[in-house]
Amino acid sequence: GGNAALDLQRLCDLLECRIILQPDNRIAIRRLGEGRDIPPGFTIKQTISFDPPNIPDKIRVATAPILYEWDFNLGAVVLDKDEEIKFMKSFDQVTDNALVKILPSAEGLTGWENFDAEQLLGFPEDDRKLALETAYRWYALRFPVFDHPRFSHEQLASYEHISLVERQASDQLTEIRDRAKPPILFGRFFDKDTFENTLDEPPKHLARDTKDKTIWPHGFFIDHKLGLVRLSAPAYRVVEDGANLLYQPAQLKLRISFYLKFAEDRAFRRHILERDTGGRLGTEPLTIVRNDMLAQEWFDFDANGRPVGSPKTNFAKLDQLMEGHITAIQRRFRNRRPETATHIGIVPVTLDGALHSAVYEASQSGIMTTIQRHHDRGSTFANSYDTMRQAETLRSLDSLIDKDRGKNPRRFIEFG
Numbered sequence: 001g002g003n004a005a006l007d008l009q010r011l012c013d014l015l016e017c018r019i020i021l022q023p024d025n026r027i028a029i030r031r032l033g034e035g036r037d038i039p040p041g042f043t044i045k046q047t048i049s050f051d052p053p054n055i056p057d058k059i060r061v062a063t064a065p066i067l068y069e070w071d072f073n074l075g076a077v078v079l080d081k082d083e084e085i086k087f088m089k090s091f092d093q094v095t096d097n098a099l100v101k102i103l104p105s106a107e108g109l110t111g112w113e114n115f116d117a118e119q120l121l122g123f124p125e126d127d128r129k130l131a132l133e134t135a136y137r138w139y140a141l142r143f144p145v146f147d148h149p150r151f152s153h154e155q156l157a158s159y160e161h162i163s164l165v166e167r168q169a170s171d172q173l174t175e176i177r178d179r180a181k182p183p184i185l186f187g188r189f190f191d192k193d194t195f196e197n198t199l200d201e202p203p204k205h206l207a208r209d210t211k212d213k214t215i216w217p218h219g220f221f222i223d224h225k226l227g228l229v230r231l232s233a234p235a236y237r238v239v240e241d242g243a244n245l246l247y248q249p250a251q252l253k254l255r256i257s258f259y260l261k262f263a264e265d266r267a268f269r270r271h272i273l274e275r276d277t278g279g280r281l282g283t284e285p286l287t288i289v290r291n292d293m294l295a296q297e298w299f300d301f302d303a304n305g306r307p308v309g310s311p312k313t314n315f316a317k318l319d320q321l322m323e324g325h326i327t328a329i330q331r332r333f334r335n336r337r338p339e340t341a342t343h344i345g346i347v348p349v350t351l352d353g354a355l356h357s358a359v360y361e362a363s364q365s366g367i368m369t370t371i372q373r374h375h376d377r378g379s380t381f382a383n384s385y386d387t388m389r390q391a392e393t394l395r396s397l398d399s400l401i402d403k404d405r406g407k408n409p410r411r412f413i414e415f416g
Contacts, residue, residue, distance in 0.1 A: 015328045017029050018032055028352070033331045033354060034353040035354030041344070041347045041369065042345065043342065043343055044342055045340075047339065048338075049338050053336075056281070056286040059285065059286050059288070060272055060287045061290055061326055063270050063295040065270055066260070066268075066297060067165055068259075069169035070256070070257075071205050074139035074185075076139055076250070077138045078135050079138070085140070136231075139228065139235070139249075139250075140229075144156055156260075162260055163261070164224055165259065168184070170296060171296065171312075173293060173294060174292055174293065183255055184216070185220055186253055187214055189235045189251075190238045194213075196238075198213050203252070206301060207301050218231065219231075219232035219233075235250035236249060273322040295318055338375035339372070339374065340373075342369070342370045344368060345367055345368075355372070356372045356374070
């Protein structure tokens with residue numbers, strides 16, 4: 001759905017390359033700073049200068065915030081009459097009679113479609129509708145997280161420390177949405193097909209890419225604002241109590257990725273690669289943020305739910321891309337000799353990464369050709385390359401705003 005030409009231009013900007021129209025109308029991509037000398041001609045004016053670079057002491061490339069994948073424990077919650085969301089009495093059992101339905105036998109549990117009508121007989125009639133919308137359907141992430149191998153419970157102390165991203169982690173390096181696996185919900189809940197709970201004990205971590213009976217077979221929605229998982233059908237366990245069966249909340253885990261914030265400044269953690277340039281000006285590192293690069297970390301688990309070795313990452317592959325980007329950035333800071341030459345007549349010029357512009361001027365004095373090498377400050381007749389790129393970027397943003405204005409006119413208010 002995007003503009004392929006603009007996407008290519010943005011990629012070339014990142015890699016310090018130029019897209020150049022050749023005299024034969026073919027398109028070439030050339031590295032900035034590499035190319036031919038000014039072609040010979042009848043020169044009437046030529047300037048050569050020395051432009052030492054102000055190179056930063058270090059160049060740093062940062063990825064998008066790191067995606068960490070984890071299996072979060074969930075706890076059953078309800079929306080109470082006072083409009084507060086509250087955990088049920090216990091994660092392992094429910095003692096409040098209003099949230100427990102006692103069944104006389106297995107035959108009394110007729111299936112999911114009748115669950116709503118029978119489950120909450122202990123509620124007053126006026127409150128039953130509210131209860132039916134949330135009981136056994138709303139589950140909240142439980143904090144602090146105590147079982148993460150890498151981060152302490154202080155670092156994962158509350159929902160405010162993270163930001164959920166609806167995908168599982170992988171080794172892909174850039175955003176390709178149709179390749180990202182969605183989050184999964186799994187655990188201990190009653191399966192009406194087998195008429196038993198999926199597990200006899202609380203759930204452990206699942207091995208990756210497994211097809212397991214404990215994976216929730218129905219839909220769910222993640223409420224990012226409240227840190228809730230809202231289920232399309234109620235999830236519960238059935239527990240024997242003598243001759244009776246009791247409903248209890250399901251014991252669920254949510255496998256999902258998240259961004260982690262630093263406690264000091266609430267900034268997201270990013271994967272960073274830094275190179276010393278040899279500069280000695282005492283400058284701060286030049287930092288380039290590449291939000292198109294996805295840094296990801298996840299764990300593999302054995303059959304007993306224990307992490308297998310160290311976390312897996314795609315950092316090594318990312319580092320290769322980041323090294324290439326730093327090398328491209330360093331090309332900006334080479335020692336160059338900017339040159340400008342004006343020739344009489346029309347001199348054919350093939351632009352490249354060194355020859356930045358050729359301007360042809362016709363006047364009463366004749367035709368002149370002005371050529372710039374390692375020098376792109378524009379002229380009376382043409383803007384510099386950077387100025388033209390800024391204008392193109394603004395035009396593309398205006399186009400996106402115009403499209404959005406057509407789709408969502410209420411989002412825009414016109415001031416006369």
